[in-house]
Amino acid sequence: MSEAAGRRDWPRASESEFGPPLAGEYRAVPEDFVVEESLGxxxxxxxxxxxxxxxxxxxxxxxxxxxxxxxxxxxxxxxxxxxxxxxxxxxxxxxxxxxxxxxxxxxxxxxxxxxxxxxxxxxxxPRKLKRGVHRANRFTLRISGAAVQAGLDERWAWLCGHGVPNLFGPQRFGAEGRNLMRARAVLARGWRKRDDREGMLLSAARSFLFNELLAMRLADGSWRCLVPGDVAMLDGTASQFVVGAVDTDLSERATALDLHPSGVLWGVGNSLAGGDAEHYEQVLRERHATLCDGLERSGVRLARRALRMRLDNPRLVREGDRLRLDFSLPRGGFATAVLRELIAHPTLMLALDGIHAKT
CATH class of the missing domain: 3.30.2350.20 (TruD, catalytic domain)
Known part of the structure; x- marks a missing residue:
């Protein structure tokens, strides 16, 4: 990962094809970032x-x-x-x-x-609305700047065809990464409910570890293909199964965005991953032992999240010197993960002052 001016960025999937994105602007006003929830x-x-x-x-x-x-x-x-x-x-x-x-x-x-x-x-x-029951979110985003003037059509089309890394956006970690820094301190001394009523600190720590694992697979190109021992997830569902040998059928389904490799949301329980996929988790624990151990002591249950997300019903429209992007993402997907593939902007990176390896 690269670091500059107190900020750290994770790898971009499209960079190997098109180079780093140029500077861009988004969310100049709230109306440039429109989100509509879809219950299903x-x-x-x-x-x-x-x-x-x-x-x-x-x-x-x-x-x-x-x-x-x-x-x-x-x-x-x-x-x-x-x-x-x-x-x-x-x-x-x-x-x-x-x-x-x-x-x-x-x-x-x-x-x-x-x-x-x-x-x-x-x-x-008849029932109260519960967390996480909606199916998807529909986004309408407007972006401008040098990246737009240079043209984004090919990069956008590539993301539509190959999917987008399912990174947690920087907003998950709080302003200037404060939730993550607080999570590090709380987990080091022992998590208590009274320190984290909404569970935001646990969420920040798990999200950071997931992004770190996904970064490893972005670096070696395996973020959009299955490796032996992966836990595959069906697109648009929570259904999952363990992959043994990766045969032609599984490879073709992954290419077609029907299946995605998944990564661990750290906690107590069996991750199910084996073989090559388990190796990434072992490296993650070695690099961030304090966070991993603290999450296990907290009692939060292990879960899994797809490493990739499909852009559903994507559309790119030119509006003068701006672009309008329309697309849907599955529940839990971050539009900022899409934007960071298209434009460079400091708010799309994570402020990590005081967060280092061995956390």
Whole structure:
């Protein structure tokens, strides 16, 4: 990994084909970064929970939860959400309110005022909205700068055909990487729930380790092909199976983006990986022993994540001196992982002051 001005970057998949991307700008205003959540199902129209289709601007999802709870006169624990969405963006997503036997205040919109949160639709459902139940997110992004003037068509087409490294974006690690630095300190002394109520520090540490493993496979070119001992994941699902010998059929399915190799989200449990795939995990533990050991002591359960994601229904449109990119990503995919393949921008790298190997 390269380091400059206190920031560190992971390898880019497209760089071996096209060289490093040129400088670009994105998210000059929130309207340049539009995200719309796709549940994959519709609320039933009856039940104790009122599901709200909301639009927020300049707010994190947790800030929207607090605002809605206050406006509706319910505790924050009565508000459900599926995905965490960016602050500097215009995002539309579902939130739920537990309101058995009563409606939301008639003046809910007035109570929200000019907070940056608008309720667009209301519908009942029997259950609270839980984390991670949505299927995908649809993005509309606008970018500008030297990278756009030089043309991105070939690089974009390559990503559409080969997929995008499923890196966690820098926003997962907090401003200037602070969540990651805090995670390092907390895990070194022993994680406690009271230090990390929302689990953000555990998430930051696991995300960093996943990115480190993916970086190894980006470096040797195996991020988009299966190796012996891989745990393969079916595209768009959580279904997985262990790969023994990599035959022609498996190779062709990986090329067609039907199967992806996966990487470990560190925790307690059997990763299932063997052979060549297990070697990457062994190297990861050697390099970051404190983080790995701390996560295991915390009791968080091991999980897996695809190393690659498909751009669904991708579209590139030129708008004068800017480009508009439209695409969908599976739940948990970061649009910033797509952007970093196309443009160079300091916010697409991770600030890692104080984070070193042997963490």
């Amino acid at each position: 199902f519709a609320p039933e129209g009856q039940g104790e929970h009122l599901w709200l289709w909301i639009e927020k601007r300049g707010l994190t999802t947790l800030e929207a939860v607090r605002l809605l709870a206050r406006a509706a006169g319910v505790p924050q624990r009565a508000v459900g959400y599926s995905g965490m969405k960016d602050r500097m963006a215009v995002t539309r997503q579902w939130l739920s309110l537990h309101l058995p036997g009563r409606e939301a205040p008639a003046d809910l919109s007035e109570r929200l005022g000019d907070s940056g949160l608008r309720v667009l639709e209301q519908v009942r459902h």
